[in-house]
Amino acid sequence: MNDANQAEGDSMKITTPPQDVYPSMTVSHGDGENKIAPIKLGQRLKEIRKTLGLTLEEASQKTGLARSTLSKIENEQISPTFQAMQKLTSGLQIDIPQLFAVPKQLSATGRRDITRFEEGKTHPTSTYEHELLAVQLTNKKMMPFKSLVRARSFEDYSGWIRHDGEEFLLVLEGEITFFSEFYEPVNLNKGDSVYYDANMGHMLISASEQDALILWVTAS
Template identity: 25%
Template sequence: MNIGIEIKKLRTEKGITLKELSEKSELSVGFLSQLERGLTTIAVDSLEKLAAILEVHLTHFFDYPHNKKDIVLRSYEQEIIDAVEGGFIKYSLSTDLENKQLVPRLIEILPQKKNEEILSYKHEGEEFIYVLEGILTVYINGKSYDVYPGDSIHMDSKIAHNWANYTNKKVKLIAVNTPNFYGHNTIASTK
């Protein structure tokens, strides 16, 4: 999907002018015009603003992965499988999640404010996390841990847990989860 074309389509369907979209989003008319013509790209946080104004979820702008049957997934073929409000972008690290037990993902977490409430939760399965970049704050059973690049966590997902990024830089991690919600024709978020 071409994000710029989709933004223009949504904007015109809602009867919003470029100038109005510019004022609401605090992005320049020139930038928005270039975006709609496919001449520039947009940062996720700016796209999130536009999604809110156009009354769609951020994931509206991304295609879910196709069932490829190749064994090797090239880095340039990684597709977004989910983008969650609050700045979580999840990429599939598999060419075929159908009938698989594990869900390997690359996750990028944008900075968030420390005063945002982080609610822990539990779910079936187990989880493995390996931090590639940044400092991840992980909550496990009410206790907070700072997890640095090269650090990992392997746990039962039935333990109350969640994570956050309280730094001013992006956190990048690899997460491998069970069970596989994606391989059963259900797009469901485990984080």
């Protein structure tokens, strides 16, 4: 289906998308492989402690965990409870993500995930039917998903939807009414879109008899 003619174009128009769109051009080649390595908690913890120049006894004092417990954790003899991990991280002044930091998330170049039509991960709720896209990639900057907005009424909701980040919404099919905390409701038809701060209360309903289909992208 694809006769990829790898022919390298000579010199034509360099199609550079609108300037506003592409802030900076960084050409960096990465490995191209994005592996989620298994986390060796104990090992990692030991490294951290050593780096800090602490003995088990000192670490014990700082964290409030017993020497023996620390030893066992480091040697992977036990799996610490969340509670213990909190003591660890606060006592040693490290933050949790650091503990779990997958060594090289940095050069995450070369990731790609295709989601075919209606083959996303669906998550039905009473008012929406969400279809998550690109679910194979984690740690994304954006979260795209489609939603089937059921033809219902305002009363189906118990309050504003509100969450961190910004949201972009595009109507793919149908017609919706978009409510938001600081603005009047607006009707959005197929092709219309709205970009808003998701901390602002918002919600939407299908404005017509049929269900509406929208695309949603969120970034925090």
